[in-house]
Amino acid sequence: MGLILYGRILSPFLARCVIAANAKGVAVDVQVPKGGIKTPEFLKLNPLGLMPVLKDGRTVLYESAAIVAYLDAKSRKNPLRPKTPKAVVQAGLPAAVTDNYVQGPAADLFRLKRGTAKNPVDPKAAGAALMKGLDVLEQTLAKGKYAGGAKISVADCYIPPALVFATHTAAIFALGDIFAGRPKLAKYWKGIQKDKAVKPVVDAMNAMMADALAGRLPPLY
Ligand SMILES: N[C@@H](CCC(=O)N[C@@H](CS)C(=O)NCC(=O)O)C(=O)O
Numbered sequence: 001m002g003l004i005l006y007g008r009i010l011s012p013f014l015a016r017c018v019i020a021a022n023a024k025g026v027a028v029d030v031q032v033p034k035g036g037i038k039t040p041e042f043l044k045l046n047p048l049g050l051m052p053v054l055k056d057g058r059t060v061l062y063e064s065a066a067i068v069a070y071l072d073a074k075s076r077k078n079p080l081r082p083k084t085p086k087a088v089v090q091a092g093l094p095a096a097v098t099d100n101y102v103q104g105p106a107a108d109l110f111r112l113k114r115g116t117a118k119n120p121v122d123p124k125a126a127g128a129a130l131m132k133g134l135d136v137l138e139q140t141l142a143k144g145k146y147a148g149g150a151k152i153s154v155a156d157c158y159i160p161p162a163l164v165f166a167t168h169t170a171a172i173f174a175l176g177d178i179f180a181g182r183p184k185l186a187k188y189w190k191g192i193q194k195d196k197a198v199k200p201v202v203d204a205m206n207a208m209m210a211d212a213l214a215g216r217l218p219p220l221y
Contacts, residue, residue: 003028005067006042007051008220010208012103012161013064014052015201019157020068022197024075028054036220051220068157080154091148094140094155098162101133106165113172114212116219127175130166134178134185141184145191152197160198163189164205168213 003021005028007014014030021028033042038049045053046062053060054067056074061067072080082091105126111117112126137159142148147155163178163185170178179186192198211217 001057004055005030006033006045006053006055007037008032008208009201009204010212010217011051012107012165012205013050015161015164015205016064016157017052017054017067017071018201019160019197020071020080020154022201023078023080023152023157024071025077026071026074028071032220038221049221068154072154078152080152080157082148082151082153087148087153090142091153091155094137094142094147095153095158097133097137097140098155098158102130102137102166103158103162105130105133106162106169109169109173110165110212113169123173127170127173130169131175131178134166134182138182138185141188145195147188147192152195156192156195156198159188160192160202161205164202164209168209172213 003026005014005017005021007030009015009018009030018028018030033039033051036042037046037051042053043049045055045060048062050062052064052067053062054070061070068080080091082088108117108121108126109123109130112121112123144150146152147159166178170176179189193202208217
């Protein structure tokens with residue numbers, strides 16, 4: 001039996017795992033858990049009740065960072081965590097900045113627009129936080145097609161899903177062109193969307209994002 005990733009592609013946490021699987025040449029089947037992610041069955045897979053969850057035979061794991069690391073270990077193709085100290089910084093820093101300072105505010109704005117925010121979101125503060133995160137991300141990008149340089153890495157798993165959220169929410173909340181004044185990010189985004197590991201994920205996320213914003217996608221929780 002093949003690998004199953006439970007959740008759906010609009011989750012940036014799941015999307016980063018699918019990019020990792022694509023880059024590694026590992027086939028994963030994305031399945032929407034029946035009844036959502038808070039059912040007793042799903043909570044047996046992930047007691048946190050969050051997507052994604054990966055099932056590989058008897059191995060079940062959750063938390064996207066752990067799943068990406070697992071997928072990285074499943075095949076020798078395209079190591080996602082480089083070994084030399086310089087390359088570790090080049091790949092690890094943009095991934096961490098995206099995870100901690102770009103994805104969060106962009107997702108807050110998305111949930112605010114969609115009406116699914118659990119806590120109050122101040123759009124001005126979230127917009128400012130997103131712009132700051134993008135400024136820092138710009139500083140961390142290496143020269144080359146990929147975020148960490150010449151080779152695909154964990155950074156390219158994390159950044160594109162976050163940019164899908166950032167581009168959509170910036171348009172909705174009139175935050176301006178997120179690539180203006182961020183030339184490295186602009187070049188990166190233009191190139192990475194054509195990458196064969198990334199393109200199908202970004203395309204599927206954009207399609208599902210349109211459904212979500214049009215009220216055609218019920219939450220899984
Ligand atoms: N730290 C987790 C975060 C996963 C997460 O927050 N997933 C969201 C979907 S994007 C979710 O399942 N939310 C449901 C909820 O908050 O109840 C990871 O990296 O996998």
